[in-house]
Amino acid sequence: MEILIARTCASVAEVQAAMPDPPSYSAVRATLRIMEEKGHVVHKQDGATYVYSPVTEPVRARQSALRHLIDTLFSGSTEQAVAALLDGHTTPVELDRIADMIDQARHAAKHKEVR
Numbered sequence: 001m002e003i004l005i006a007r008t009c010a011s012v013a014e015v016q017a018a019m020p021d022p023p024s025y026s027a028v029r030a031t032l033r034i035m036e037e038k039g040h041v042v043h044k045q046d047g048a049t050y051v052y053s054p055v056t057e058p059v060r061a062r063q064s065a066l067r068h069l070i071d072t073l074f075s076g077s078t079e080q081a082v083a084a085l086l087d088g089h090t091t092p093v094e095l096d097r098i099a100d101m102i103d104q105a106r107h108a109a110k111h112k113e114v115r
Contacts, residue, residue: 001061004041009053
């Protein structure tokens with residue numbers, strides 16, 4: 001999906017070529033077909049080639065993928081996912097920015113409760 005988002009559109013061969021250690025052409029094609037069945041991508045035919053484009057905007061696609069990852073690997077726990085990310089590789093500057101984001105989220109949540 002990231003390849004399609006970065007390029008706006010791409011053929012199966014272009015997606016495969018942009019992948020590090022890519023799977024087979026047929027595996028990439030099958031994955032794009034499944035993504036299309038789920039409504040994440042669409043295709044247009046350019047001669048004999050299908051050219052795929054993302055349906056969702058990049059921010060929503062990332063949020064959806066991250067939510068799926070958290071649900072799958074962390075039993076839906078955002079707290080456990082964040083704890084896994086804060087494993088000693090986070091810089092003090094990043095931690096300060098994360099703390100600011102948490103403060104903003106708390107502020108937004110309090111305003112939702114008041115309404």
